Amino acid sequence: MSKEIDILCIGSVLWDVIGRTPRSMAVGHDVPGRITRLPGGVAMNIAMALVREGLTPALLTVLGQDSEGRELARAALEMGMVVDLVTWxxxxxxxxxxxxxxxxxLVAAIADAHSLERAGDTILAPMAxxxxxxxxTPYSGVIALDGNLTESLLSRISDNPLFSNADLRIAPASPGKANRLVPLLHHPKATIYVNRIEAGLICDKKFSTALAAAEGLRALGARRVLVTDGGEAMAEASPDGVRTAIPPKVTVNRVTGAGDTFMAAHIAAELRGQSGNFALEAALGITAAYISETDT
Incomplete structure (x- = not known):
């Protein structure tokens, strides 16, 4: 290993091509804006946010042995991540x-992200x-796991002894993949990070608040959940009880990666020894700063 790691980030690492405009858009609109190409994917977004918090994440993912993959690995290494465990x-x-x-x-998005699903459990070889x-001697550190893995692989992870001692932090890749997390709800050390809509899809029920969604997930068997709801109050539910926190009011200039940023900031806060509302408010503040940034 090139350096000691603080957390594993397992899942999607890819290139994000994002077009942004300060104008309102609908289907068929053609407007001026800016287009950027940046490292992305749920696991990568979480890893980048963790680096900003002073932590060293290691990536478990698959990259093609093409120019895009090599460039992505170099970018991750330069940011301070460990890429020794990447599957090529x-x-x-x-x-x-x-x-x-x-x-x-968000007006529209397309994910050309088939390689991770096709790679399957080969990316988990370092765990065994x-x-x-x-x-x-299963890994006993913190793992950030994203829902871009296949449903069958996520299901196997839920009762895989290699993950039995891990502090497992889990997020869906998108609302459409939220149901993939159902088998992981019952993992004895899992913390689930979702938004209100994703919670509703998992529970097959519409929730009007993050608090109701968090309580719904707990009733479904989840050990610990954190549910966000845009600029509205978010909620955390665990065996210790239920708490809520309100995000700072800011002008939203970007949305891609916001949920990943919140998850990473909350993990980092807890690794620093913060807990409860202190950890929630720290994570919400960092997320507010992230979504209010403008492209340069």
Whole structure:
């Protein structure tokens, strides 16, 4: 290992191509704006936010042995991440995501992210071959896990002894993949990070508040959940009880990566020894700063 790691980030690492405009948009609109190409993917977004918090994450993912994959690995390394555990593929291309964001929010997005699903559990080899752990000595650190893994793989992880001792922090890749997290709700050390809409999809029920959504997930068997709701009050529910916190009011200039930023900031706050509302408010403040940033 090139350096000691603080947390594993397992899942999607790809290139984000994001078009942003300060104007409102609908289907068929053609407006001026800016287009950026940046490292992205849920696992990568979380890792980048963790680096900003002074932590060293290691990536468990698959990258193609193409120019895009090599460039992405170099970018991760330069940011301070560990890439020694990345699975390299000669057959699979490096994934990418394209989105259009406007003043009225996310207009459209396409995820060309098939390589991670096709790679399957090969990306988890370091968990079993001694580099991070083994069946007899499972990894006991913090893991940030994203829902871009296949439903069958996430289901296997839920009762895999290699993950039995891990502090497992889990987020869906998108509302459409939220149901993939259902098997992980019952993991004895899992913390689930979702928004109100994703919570409703998991519970097959509409919730009017994050608090109701958090209580719904707990009733479904989740050990600990954190539910956000845009600029409205968010909620945390766990065996210790239920708490809420209100995000700072800011002008929203970007939305892609906001949930990942909140999750990473909350993890970092707890690793620094903060807890309860102190950790929630720290994470909400960092997320507010992130979404209010403008492109330069």
């Amino acid at each position: 593929s000669e057959e699979l291309p490096t994934d990418q995501y394209m989105a259009i964001e406007a003043e009225n929010g 071959d001694g580099r991070l752990g083994a069946i007899s």
